[in-house]
Amino acid sequence: MIGFGAIGQVVADGIIAGRAGNARLVAVLEQFAQEYRAAGHQLACDPTITFTEDAARFNAAQFDLAVEVAGQEALKCHALEVVQRGRDILVASIGAFTDEVFFDRLLESAAEHGARVLLTSGALPAVDWMSAAALAGEGTVSITQSKPVESWRGTPAAKMVDLDGLRAATCFFESSAREAASRFPKSSNITAMLALSTVGFDETKVRLVADPTRVEMHTLIEFHSRAGSLRVEWQGVPLARNPSTSADVPLTVIKGIRNLCSTVHYGL
Ligand SMILES: NC(=O)c1ccc[n+]([C@@H]2O[C@H](COP(=O)([O-])OP(=O)(O)OC[C@H]3O[C@@H](n4cnc5c(N)ncnc54)[C@H](O)[C@@H]3O)[C@@H](O)[C@H]2O)c1
Known part of the structure; x- marks a missing residue:
């Protein structure tokens, strides 16, 4: 190990x-x-x-x-x-x-x-099903990662949104998985896995949200293909030793x- x-x-x-x-x-x-x-x-x-x-x-x-x-x-x-x-x-x-x-x-x-x-599938549920369904072609996929304000401190988000002034969930980034990975490398494990196993870095859409009402990480995936569609929404429980890992x-x-x-x- x-x-x-x-x-x-x-x-x-x-x-x-x-x-x-x-x-x-x-x-x-x-x-x-x-x-x-x-x-x-x-x-x-x-x-x-x-x-x-x-x-x-x-x-x-x-x-x-x-x-x-x-x-x-x-x-x-x-x-x-x-x-x-x-x-x-x-x-x-x-x-x-x-x-x-x-x-x-x-x-x-x-x-x-x-x-x-x-x-490893890691913190990405349903990757087995999505990677199979993506083989049918014409797939589209998006991922929305909502995290508490604290989780975005020390990242480029701090320059993109007034983290201290937020009163409601705010999307501060919307682009491809490629762009997300280059600007937010520490948040890229799930998005990279999603992109690599489905439609690639350029076609995978990423939304990043700072939410002052949350204390846990919340993620939503929406996937469509000719073999079927799927919507997965889940809340991670942080590990005590490292709250940025679920x-x-x-x-x-x-x-x-x-x-x-x-x-x-x-x-x-
Ligand atoms: N795929 C996923 O869904 C997913 C989710 C969370 C984390 N991760 C990845 O897993 C990694 C580990 O997560 P964690 O929460 O255990 O982090 P952590 O910081 O608690 O543990 C990492 C450990 O690796 C050691 N380490 C770092 N660089 C090393 C090196 N060059 N040689 C030897 N040891 C080294 C550190 O000292 C530390 O003990 C994260 O950095 C992240 O990249 C993946």
């Missing part, structure tokens, strides 16, 4: 508790590994697990699947080495793939070395690992 933060810790617990099929956790690459060891964290001190800040030590461990839950920069830093060793990588930081040069290079390298690049994300990673490490696959 690459990254031992809010998602990584829940995923590690899930693997150890046997919720991820036959998967076994053998190595963790975490930039603050030394701090975890010094604090006596049980998993960091487990002699059967390579828990390290050293990428070379991590890559020297014996494993078939790397699970990235560290962030877009970490993915760009470590993914190539993983696939060049013929190992599959399950990716959470899908927003990194808005950099198409990086994405193409990773895919080419994976193909060359017999590895696979696996994208609690469903580590569970989808655990489910993904379970699918890869079990005799039966649910929702392939």
Whole structure:
């Protein structure tokens, strides 16, 4: 596993508790590994697990699947080495793939070395159904992400709307997923997954909303195709360790690992 933060810790617990099929956790690459060891964290001190800040030590461990839950920069830093060793990588930081040069290079390298690049569904429900229905053609898709005002501080939104003066939900951005990803990279994981699995970055429409009446993240997807239409609306529950990540994300990673490490696959 690459990254031992809010998602990584829940995923590690899930693997150890046997919720991820036959998967076994053998190595963790975490930039603050030394701090975890010094604090006596049980998993960091487990002699059967390579828990390290050293990428070379991590890559020297014996494993078939790397699970990235560290962030877009970490993915760009470590993914190539993983696939060049013929190992599959399950990716959470899908927003990194808005950099198409990086994405193409990773895919080419994976193909060359017999590895696979696996994208977790993450915080995007119904991606299985939409990616199938999109094959019928003439698909259109839009995503509206509404977040509390606090969530938009420190992002370009602060210059696009008077966050402190808002009294009602206000849409401050409406454009393609490509434009959204370049201006709001930290919000791009869901939109990138939606775009890549349906109609692409230019055709996927994104609306970003600051809502002073909300304390949780709210997302709406509207999808139409010749095979059917779908409207999904959901509210994320923030993870205590990282309020910008919702609690469903580590569970989808655990489910993904379970699918890869079990005799039966649910929702392939
Ligand atoms: N696909 C989705 O729906 C979705 C949703 C939420 C988050 N994410 C992605 O998952 C990532 C992790 O989320 P989180 O909430 O666990 O974040 P987090 O900040 O709590 O944890 C990230 C961990 O990775 C470690 N890390 C960062 N860079 C590293 C590097 N170069 N080498 C080794 N370790 C490194 C950090 O020290 C931290 O412990 C996010 O950055 C985001 O890109 C995806």
